[in-house]
Amino acid sequence: MSLKIVFCWSDISGYMAACWRSLQARQEIDLFVIAFQARTQTAFSDGLMQGIPCRLLGLQERNDTKLIKELISQQNPDAIVLCGWFHHPYRQLAFAKNLQNIPLIMGMDTPWWGNWKQHLAPWILRSYLKQMAHVVVTGERSWQYAYRLGIPLENISLGLYGIDYEAYAPLLAARRRSPWPRSFLFVGRYSHDKAIDLLATAYRLYRSQVGDPWDLVCCGQGDLESHLQDQVGITNRGFVQPAAMTDIWLKAGALVLPSRFDPWPIALVEAAAAGLAIICTQVCGSAVEVIRSEYNGIIIPPDRPEALAASLLTIHNHYNELAIWGTRSQDLAQPYRSEIWAQRWLAIFNSVLHPVH
Template sequence: MRIVICWSDISGYMAACFRELASRPDIDLKVIAWASGRRGSQAAFEDRLTAGFSCRLLEPEERDNFTTIRNEVIAYRPDAVLLCGWFVDAYRRLPRDRELTKVRFSMGMDTPWWGTPRQYLAKWKVGSFVRKMHCVIVTGERSWQYAIRLGVDRSRIRRGMYGVDYDLLAETFSTRSADGWPKSFLFAGRYAPEKGLDILLEAYRNYRRRCAESQSNPWSLICCGQGPLASMLSGKEPEGVTDLGFQQPKEMLRRFTESGVLVLPSLFDPWPLILVESCAAGLPVIASDACGSAVEMLRPHHNGWIVASGEPRSLGNALWEASQSNQLPSFGKRSQCFADAYSASKWADRMGDWL
C-alpha cells in the first residue's frame, strides 16, 4: 500500500513512528511535513530526524503552496493519504482535487472538546469535511468527544493518533534507578503562556520556601525549551532553576535519565507528547488538568499527580509531595505500562490496519 502522510512540524517522536511504518515490507511511505527550526516554527528539531523514510520538508514559503503540495502527492500515486488535521488550508484542499478522487483520505485530530462557542460553530464550518474522511484518528477521550459533536460516525473514529520511541525511552529507567533516584524536577515544553511556565516558577518558589521552613533539601528544577517567555529564565535565573534551552531527542534522553519527576502545568495543551515520552522513560508525572494526554497517561497517586491548572499553590503542594515520596520508582514503572500502548511499533500496526 502506498501511503502519503501530510504533517505539520516534523518532530522526534513522530519521526520514530514514520520510520517504523516505512520499515514495514507491505508499506511504501512518503511524508510531507513542515521543516522545523525555520521562521514561524515552534520547535527546532534537526532535519536529519527524517533519516530512514522518504520525506519532503516544506520551507515556510511552501507551506501554503497548494500546487507544490498537490504535485508531490499526485506524483507518488498513493492509495491512502493521512492529513494531520483541518487547520492547514493546502492540505484541506487535497480531497477535493479531481486527480485524487479515488484516494482514501483519513485525518488526525487532537483538539479536545471544551464546549466553546467556536467549537459549536465548527460543526458547520468543517463538519462536512471531517465527515467525508475514511476514518478520523483522535488522540484520546477528549478529542473523541469533539469528533462525535462534529457528526463523525462512531464506527469511523479511531484512537491513537500519536506515538513515541518507547523502546529507546524505556532504557533510561534502569540507568536512573541504578544511580539513585534523581532529586530534580523536569519541565520540557515551549516557554509560552499556555504552558504555564510562570505558574511553575511561582509554585517552585513556594516549594523552596516550604523546604526551608521544614529544613529539608529542595530538589532542583531543569527547564528545556524555547519561546517568548525565555527571558523569565535568562540572566540571574531563579534559585535552583537551570535553563538548558531546546533539546534534541538524543539530548532529552539524558534529561530523562537525570530527572526524578516531570512537571507540566499547562493552561492549554491538547495532547502533550512530553507526558507520553516521560511515562515511557519511567518517570512519575505532575500535570495540570488542562493536559489532554493526562486522561490516558496519569492516575493520581498511582503514577503521579493531577493539579488544577493556573493554581501555583496546588502545584507547589504536588512538588512537595513528590519530593517527599518513597514510591517514585514504583510510580515510574506504572507510567511505562500506560505509555507502552503508544510505542512506534504499535502506532505503525494501527496505521497499517486503519489507512
C-alpha cells in the first residue's frame, strides 16, 4: 500500500510544485498538499499546482484552524509535513487530539545566527518541537539551528528543497552555442532584505569603471522597485512566472544576489542548474551548498556596495572563464534535482513510519 502524506505549506512556488510532482509520481506515495492560494497577479500562479492533489487556502481560510484540521482528517494521512512554526494554525496541528497519533515532520530553513531570540527558542518552542518525529532542514546553517533547538541528531535530515533541474540543465549547452551573454541577472523580491537598493548603487559604480558595461536585468516585485526606475543599463522585467523565465535565464551571463538576509535562496540553486556564475553575499544560506568562491562564483560581505561593484567588475573581466564556472555550478546543483528530492523524502517517510531499532 502507498503512504498517504499531507504537506501543510505556505506559499506555492515553481520549485516546490516540481518537487511535489516528482513525489506524486512515486507509486509508494499518495500525496495531498494544503497551501496558500496565490494572493495577487504578481505572485506565483495557482496554475503551478495543476495535476497535484491539493487544496489552496484563501486569505481567510488559511487562518481557519478548524477547516485545516478537517481537510487533514478527510485525507486520513500516515504522516503530516509542517513548514516550520511561523503559521499559528499549522502550529496548532501539533496539539490536535484527532491527529495525535499521526507522525509530524517539520521543515525549517532558518539559519543559525546566534541572536538572543534563537537562544530562547528551545524554551519557547519546546512543547511544539517535542511533537515532531523528524526535522528536515535546508543545509548546514539550518542544521546548526536544529541541533541547538535540541533535535536529536538521528531526527535531522538535510534536503528540505529541490528544484526542477531538468528545466534548467539544457540552458548551459544552449548558451555555449553562441557567444556567452554579457548581462547580469537579479531574481528576487525588490526588498530591503534582498538589497535591491544596494544593487542599484553598486551597478552605477561598476558602470563608471568600464567602457563597455553589461546590462542588468531584474525580475521581481516589491516596495523598493523605485530604485530601478530610470537607471541607465537596468531593465526591470517585473515578476515573471517560472514558465516564462527560460529565455531570461538563457540570456544571462551571471546571477547577482546581494542579500542582507536570505535563509536559503532557491535562486542560487536554480542559477547554478542553469549553468551560471554567481555573485552573492555571505548571508545567503544556500551559498554554503552551491557556491565555491573563485570556482563558480564570488561570495562577498553584505551591505558593501564597493565590494559588490568590484565583484561585478571581476565577472566582467573573467568573461572567457564564465562557461567553465557555469559547468562547475551545474555540477553543484545536481543533488537538488526534484527526482532526488522525492527519493530523499521517501527515505525520510520510511524511516519515520517504519523505524529500524
